[in-house]
Amino acid sequence: MSAQLLTYLFIGLSFALYIGIAIWSRSATTNDFYVAGGHVHPLANGAATAADWMSAASFLSMAGLIAFEGADGARYLMGWTGGYVLLALLLAPYLRKFAKFTVPDFVGDRYYSQAARLVAVVCVIFISFTYVAGQMRGVGIVFSRFLEVDINTGVVIGMAIVFIYAVLGGMKGITYTQVAQYCVLIFAYLVPAIFISLQLTGNPLPMLGFGSTLSDGVYLLDKLDGLSDELGMTAFTSGNKSTVDMFFITAALMAGTAGLPHVIVRFFTVPKVRDARISAGYALIFIALLYTTAPAVAAFARINIINxxxxxxxxxxxxxxxxxxxxxxxxxxxxxxxxxxxxxxxxxxxxxxxxxxxxxxxxxxxxxxxxxxxxxxxxxxxxxxxxxxxxEIANLPNWVIALVAAGGLAAALSTAAGLLLVMSTSISHDLMKKCLMPSITERQELMFARIAAALAISVAGLLGIYPPGFVAQVVAFAFGLAAASFFPVLLLGIFSKRMNKEAAIAGMVTGLTFTFSYIVYFKFVSPETNNAAHWLFGISPEGIGTLGMLLNFAVSLIIMRITPPPPEEIQQMVEGIRIPR
Amino acid sequence: MNNNEAYWKANLTLVASLLAIWFLVSFGCGILFVEYLNQFRLFGFKLGFWFSQQGSIYVFVILIFVYVWQMNKLDKRYGVDEDE
Structure with missing residues (x-):
């Protein structure tokens, strides 16, 4: 069969599977819609978190970036996995004990302030939209290249699929489709990697394969460094970025990962605190399978392209x-x-x-x-x-090529669905129920959630069809802003009883304003000066979220000492979330 | 110091020591000392390169499972676990 026919077949089958799961797991209550009733098995939640987290960027772009950047690519590998250690040790179990639906919920209740809740809602929506635009581009690329349909048609098909299972199924539908999507995407990533590793080195494990020897007895990485040197490229095992920039970018990606609302919300779906802990571990194993393979794929790709x-x-x-x-x-x-x-x-x-x-x-x-x-x-x-x-470059069989296309779509759609859900939840729950219209019934709230999800999908689709030129530019925002806003507020909210409303708001505003202005300045106002000579301490806009985060911490720690402590019941609440029982 | 405070203190000690290892493998071996470590080899890998693209990720996974295992022990010791 031709690659194109097989691609239609694989994508058709996987879409049928996702829709089947969505119909089987419809949501009836807001509890189902927001957190899947809180009954998700930790292993299933781990797989769903992995699919939720690994986007079109991880699946399609990351290995490509590493193939060109070599050692500098480590900032993505460490940043996007190391964040899970922070999440597992510092946030997930406590947020699970808090037992609410959203991140703005925690911020609003812990800091007894509607203003803080609103700042959090705005951040959630901004971060999620930046992210979702990238997913839709991924969907467009796969459709236009492999099915030879128009990019716009591809985006509309992708939207329709997400619409069915997100609006119908809510978190419950999304969770179980994400488990299926994880299986599809990891299989699609590993199979070609194993094939190519065997072709080049004879070692079936790509993680070991790229440290093995080629058929001529030379180590693959040494061969690659030699070839790169001959052709005037930077050696694969060395980088161009300064140590200080690598440090700050990696830290921003880590803290940003731990502060991303669509990832945090997944830990509200498991039954117990101990489940939240172990499910972060499962999630990282599932993610590490792809992330330790990616640099191997990158090295194989560079050597195959050159040859x-x-x-x-x-x-x-x-x-x-x-x-x-x-x-x-x-x-x-x-x-x-x-x-x-x-x-x-x-x-x-x-x-x-x-x-x-x-x-x-x-x-x-x-x-x-x-x-x-x-x-x-x-x-x-x-x-x-x-x-x-x-x-295709490595001449693999057609079914492998078709599989990769289906995997890329699984990665993009699973992340898009998770993002759309947190956006709709923020609007229906945090904005409507908690701020504007507290008297609405659960049925009405659920209806608002569905309308908001439908609306968010339409806007995301429009971003896919008419991609604003600055999508790639603003992706740096998502992590920087999550690191500079949510991470310190969540962390101090759990680990400091003295942390109060004034400090949280001042900290968030400082971190956000600083990070936002720095990125806007170098990306939009004065892009011609966007180089190390003009950067503050040599930190690029990609890494500036770390400095924003440190400022946020500093401002919070000072303000909370000169303002009154939080009310007694808040301090008791903090003590409560520290104890699993 | 009451039971809950003692539990919290033990928790903080555990988290702090695990995060020290987290910092050492990623920011230490993977970024700050990467050039120094690159003079050593691990099969076909330069050691610093291996830490930054492979080793640190393996250590992250291990750290979370050690945390889960130790926390479940602490929960039981201080009688705050969720199984009644």
Whole structure:
């Protein structure tokens, strides 16, 4: 069967499975809709958390980024897993004991303040929207390349699927579809990685394979460093980022992960405090399976691309190369007119992203409006296509290629659903029920939740169809803002009885304002100065959330000492959440 | 010091020591000392590179399970566990 037919088959089957689960697990009460009734088994919650967390970025983009950045990619690997240690040890069990529905719930009750609750609602919605836009781009890429449908049609199909199981099933439906989606996505990630690891090194475990030897007896990483050096690229095992920047970015990703509302809310769905603890452990095992494989995939991809593409005569280019060129994600500019692809270090084009000059003419490459850059590199490869293209580059069977497409969709849809749910919960529960219309009945609240979910899906879909040019730019916001706002407020709310309303609000406002302004300044106001020479202490906008977080902590610790302590019942509440029973 | 306070103190000690290891493997071995460790090898890996892309993640998983195991013991010792 052709790869395209198989892709239709796999995606069709997986979608049928998700819808079947959604119908089987409909939500009847707000408790079901918000936290799946609090009856989710910790192992199921671990798998659901892993799928919730691992987005199109983890599945599609991360290995590609590492393939190009080498050692600098470690900030994603450590940042996005190390955050779970913070979450498991410092937040999850206590928030579970608190036993409410949302993060703004905790902030509003712990700090006895509607203002704090509102700040939290705004943060939840902002963080989640930034994130969801990225998922929809992932859905669009998979559909346009593998099913050769229009990106817009792809986004609409994706929206319809999420609509069915999120609006109908709420958290209960989402939880069990996420368990299925985890199985699909991890299988789809590991199978090609194992195949390629066997091809290159003979070792079936990719995590060990990329530390093994190639058929000529040379260690894979040594070979790769040597090849990269010859071609004028940075060696795979060394990086370009400064130590201070790596430190701050990794810390921001860790604290941001621990403060992300759609991840925290998953721990409200298990029956007991001890379940919350162990389910964070299960979640990290499930995540680590993909995260320890990703750098191996990255190394394999870089070596395969260099071996297959550098020096290739364009007229003999394999099908995958011209197909990705048709999608606009690969571009080639024959700088020395020899008809061969030269793949070297540095960006091939000025500006960096290709601008194609109309449709393909005859058998030649797509013509470009870009200027040639000063170096010898002739090839542009979008980082987002590495995971999808790699099985084709390595000549794997068609069913593996189809499987990867289904896995990419599972990763994007599971995360999108989790994000849409926290947005709708924030609106129906925190904004309507707790702030604006406290008298509504449970039925009405559930209706508001469903309307809000439908609304959020429509907006997310629009963002997918008309992607604002700044999506990639604002993703740095999500983690930085979560680190600078939620993490300190949640942490101090549990570990300090003295922490009060005044300190929480002052801390959040300081952390948010600082981080927000710094990112806006370097990304939008003055992007031409966005380099290490102008950064504060050499910290890039990606890592500035850490400094925002430290400021938040500092302001909170000072303010809480010069303002009155929180009321007696709040202090008792804090004592209560520290004890499991 | 009453029972609950003693439980909380034991909890804090445990969390602090686990987080010290967390910091050491990720920020220490994976970032601050990565260049130094890269002079050593672990099979085909430079050691610092291995810590930053593999080792730290394995340690994170172990840390959470040690925490769960120790906390369940503490819960029982101080009589605050959830099984009645």
């Amino acid at each position: 297959n593409v550098d020096g290739m005569v364009y007229a003999d280019a394999p099908e995958w190369f011209t197909k990705w060129e048709n999608s606009g994600l690969i571009a080639w500019l024959d700088k020395n007119d020899d008809g061969k692809v030269q793949y070297r270090g540095g960006d091939a084009l000025v500006p960096v992203k290709p601008a194609f000059d109309g449709a393909r003419q005859g058998a030649g490459p797509r013509a470009l409006d870009n200027m040639a850059s000063a170096n010898d590199n002739e090839l542009y490869i979008d980082r987002d296509i590495i995971v999808l293209a790699h099985p």
